[in-house]
Amino acid sequence: MDHRIPVVDNKHRITTTQLDLPPRLLLGPGPSNYCNRVRLALSTNEIGHLDPKFIELMNETQELLRYVWQTDNKFTIPVSGTGSAAMEATLANCVEPGDVVLIGVNGYFGDRLCDMALRYGADVRRIHKAWGDVFTPDEIGEAIEQHRPVILGLIHAETATGAMQPMDRIGKLCREFDCLLLLDTVTSLGGAPVFLDRWHVDMAYSGSQKCISCPPGIAPLTLGPRAIEKLNRRKTKVANWYLDMTLVGKYWGAERTYHHTAPVNMNFALREALRIIAEEGLEHRWERHLRNAKALWEGLEEIGIGLHVDEEYRLPSLTAALVPDGVDAKAVIGYLLKNYNIEISGAFGPLAGKVWRIGLMGHNSRKENVVLLLAAIKDALEAA
């Protein structure tokens, strides 16, 4: 090799300044803010992804994930990507071409599950509800009987609408019809009751940046024994190398075989965020989310802002607030960001321009945030 240094083109060698970011209060659909302990864990001195010390830490993270999900699933790991990667991992591993996959679509994320399942060759069937509604067990039962799916996919917490799917009877129905139950818990895990094993859920995924209060970039995934059995019975390789859990499982399992380089610092942060949840206790955490959500709901109604989802099905972590007639949804979002450094979000699909999405997630579910946000929204409406 000619080791002389050739001439470098400096056209793209731009000069930039040190990062100096505004102190945002993230009260949208995520990411949410995380606490200082998580920040410090994130920047802990690095070690290798096969270091004996890292392997200890992996085991602890897996066990704490089982706690927050209330599952005994051996295969419970953080995926080295965002929640969308963990979402795709469920289908990539458990769908074989031709499998009938039934998806409950009552918002954006049900649609996304359909899109993903189609890419793995599934015969996708949909049941629909309006954005903000949920399915009854009878509706689910009828659809299972009609379509006889191999997998039923539901969104426990629809981040696009703020609706929470009740889980009574659904898991048992799936078992009766020998169907795997796949559940999206991105916006509920760590913020609202989730009982994977009691609900007979076979596959679930989540994000780190919602009620877990860890930065985005690592995503919980769990596969129960029936899902693992389906994975092991596959006749074809998983059609996705990065998310192939027969390979990733050897890194997180007893073998510790290299697959890809784990994002070590993100793992440090996730472990700390989970430790904080274990210290607080799920019951207290869920109660706190509900208490602050109720204060938000009452406060919004007091200033004339209605709520899109019926209280019975309302997520404590994410609220869809109706934009009053004549108010420009985007202008209010911009006003809050500019004048208060508060991020709330608009919506997409049929709810675009009609609702704001307000998150009170994990570390951010605090009384002071509710009081400040209500005052800021009031100010924004008066200024509009």
Next chain:
Amino acid sequence: MDHRIPVVDNKHRITTTQLDLPPRLLLGPGPSNYCNRVRLALSTNEIGHLDPKFIELMNETQELLRYVWQTDNKFTIPVSGTGSAAMEATLANCVEPGDVVLIGVNGYFGDRLCDMALRYGADVRRIHKAWGDVFTPDEIGEAIEQHRPVILGLIHAETATGAMQPMDRIGKLCREFDCLLLLDTVTSLGGAPVFLDRWHVDMAYSGSQKCISCPPGIAPLTLGPRAIEKLNRRKTKVANWYLDMTLVGKYWGAERTYHHTAPVNMNFALREALRIIAEEGLEHRWERHLRNAKALWEGLEEIGIGLHVDEEYRLPSLTAALVPDGVDAKAVIGYLLKNYNIEISGAFGPLAGKVWRIGLMGHNSRKENVVLLLAAIKDALEAA
């Protein structure tokens, strides 16, 4: 919804201690250590992934990636996963079922490219060289003529062997035969000369945790105009949702459409690592890597340790050092970790037990690390 809190199972609610990790000097094949500026950037206060401030930062990162890769490719982004995800993204987007894909296999990562390409329905052809060897332009030319591939995949820097593939003539050969050139630059980017545009490379990927000196969990990807054209001509959707660059490109492009939540903190860290490279200048950085590698090579030979790769093709960032006869490779690795907090690595495949892999990457390519490592290895061999 019944908002009463049900009884939680505390079986997996383990008590853990605060992270307290040993101060490892990471001189293996990666991750490498990063400097304090990157650590501070990583833990910068979080903002949303659609925040106007984040969008500014995205543009800067893209431009700096173009600089380190020496490319004008508009489509140059960090993928929200590790290097393996960016690796898979090249094939997932540019392979359509039946496409002939020719891969140069002279180490582990060539094999992995084959495995990935097969999952996307490619008709994979291989040319082989021994682990540690490289291909001549003539060998490549003959194989292209014989197989007429749609894509030729080569490993510029084979992390499994420490060999660097010379790139003269190869890109022009690919253009002659209307073949896309795909290049793995995981262990060379930021540590050895890489000139994507001059070499007529159409697709490339890298990792953040090697010579870029950023934590793992975010991975550079670039697609040139010919690759983008092939992507746009696809008759079928990309068979991978998370890595579908027709969707991801709308987030990194002018539209800024939501696809998945970007790992914001990892993006902060990557931007800072790239800024440091731009400040140092590629020429100085490459020269530094070569200087320290040469000192390592000389030092190893002085203590009777041979080098696996011919000097002409030797990577400055990763050295495969031959384990002397009668020495237990694993025992030395364990001795260095235990007594010096130094991580070096073994090898796999045909090199398992025969070589140690020693990385001097990015921030870690420094004289003091070479001197300490040589002394530590000498001690380990005497103690063995």
